[in-house]
Amino acid sequence: MPTFDVYANDPGEPIWQVPASGAARFSWEYDDGRERLLALYQKGKDKQWDGQLRIDWDLEVDPYDALGTPEEAMALYGTPYWAKMNERERGELRKHYASWQFSQFLHGEQGAMICAARIVESVPDMDAKFYSATQTMDEARHAEIYGRFLHEKIGMVYPINDNLQSLLGDTLRDSRWDMPYLGMQVLIEGLALAAFGMIRDTTNKPLPKQILAYVMQDEARHVAFGRMALRDYYKQLTDAELREREEFVIEGCYLMRDRLRGVEVLENFGIPKAEAEQLSERSEFLQLFRRLLFSRIVPCVKDIGLWGERLQQAYVDMGVFELGDSNLDLLMAQDEEIAEKLDAERFAAEERERVAEVGEAIEAGQRLTG
Numbered sequence: 001m002p003t004f005d006v007y008a009n010d011p012g013e014p015i016w017q018v019p020a021s022g023a024a025r026f027s028w029e030y031d032d033g034r035e036r037l038l039a040l041y042q043k044g045k046d047k048q049w050d051g052q053l054r055i056d057w058d059l060e061v062d063p064y065d066a067l068g069t070p071e072e073a074m075a076l077y078g079t080p081y082w083a084k085m086n087e088r089e090r091g092e093l094r095k096h097y098a099s100w101q102f103s104q105f106l107h108g109e110q111g112a113m114i115c116a117a118r119i120v121e122s123v124p125d126m127d128a129k130f131y132s133a134t135q136t137m138d139e140a141r142h143a144e145i146y147g148r149f150l151h152e153k154i155g156m157v158y159p160i161n162d163n164l165q166s167l168l169g170d171t172l173r174d175s176r177w178d179m180p181y182l183g184m185q186v187l188i189e190g191l192a193l194a195a196f197g198m199i200r201d202t203t204n205k206p207l208p209k210q211i212l213a214y215v216m217q218d219e220a221r222h223v224a225f226g227r228m229a230l231r232d233y234y235k236q237l238t239d240a241e242l243r244e245r246e247e248f249v250i251e252g253c254y255l256m257r258d259r260l261r262g263v264e265v266l267e268n269f270g271i272p273k274a275e276a277e278q279l280s281e282r283s284e285f286l287q288l289f290r291r292l293l294f295s296r297i298v299p300c301v302k303d304i305g306l307w308g309e310r311l312q313q314a315y316v317d318m319g320v321f322e323l324g325d326s327n328l329d330l331l332m333a334q335d336e337e338i339a340e341k342l343d344a345e346r347f348a349a350e351e352r353e354r355v356a357e358v359g360e361a362i363e364a365g366q367r368l369t370g
């Protein structure tokens, strides 16, 4: 079904054009890659998978409770609006929220695919071009999967959030080749990864859990790539150049914290924008969620060497400074383990089922002959 038939709100023009600036770069050095980056490229090739096969699309999803989100997690919970809603309306609200959330994932994945392709084009080194080519494929798979989930299981898609779109636009319009890394790999993907992780670890629904676990297995490589490439490059930049990048990070972080909360959903339920913003701000659950959204960004920014005073101050102000000490390597190793464990469990369950079926067939056979 065409997506334009299932948009909750009008997304406007069907194509968004962002004029590109900056150079496409060819490198004539083919055999001087950094070992760690080439190893990551090899891993990217080895770990390719097919979302049509690896995910169990037969699993049913109730669009009115797609993620099993607890009531307290809804921004309206505990307000007069919530009290007035009946079960059907609450289900409708859940559907809109799940659609909004996964739609931002979907549009973000398209953005990631385009940024990864841009990196292939503009980054000077061949090893990074090779790696980013595998990431482009990964992001295509992610967009495909989220798109299928929304169309087949939720039946509703939300347009891209204005602020996510503007951050994406700023990232792509910049002619400096490191900006797609910083805007996309570090900020947008860092944020998305934290959101994926919170849903993966709390949902009791098997299909979204599979999707998130497998997508996160790929994302662990993407974060490693961004860190490696930027850490090397930022060592060569002047203080002034580093401060410019930090300003970009500060602005992007505030924007995502304050302007990416699904206010559009509440507006669709007749709540005026200003009040919808207040309600989202007030919700204790959302406050915690918003803080945790930075668990992947802060340590990454620190690690690549953007840790000037103004940036530190901004993180203190946002209450996320201490997240800088969390261990990214450990988090990413866990992301990979969780996906592998899920595969193993599913394989074991299938095996048990197969053995049981064979047993039944033998018994039935014995009854017939005996």
Ligand SMILES: [Fe+2]
Residues within 6 Å of the ligand: 109, 112, 138, 139, 142, 215, 219
């Ligand atoms: Fe992705």
Ligand SMILES: [Fe+2]
Residues within 6 Å of the ligand: 112, 139, 189, 218, 219, 222
């Ligand atoms: Fe990614």
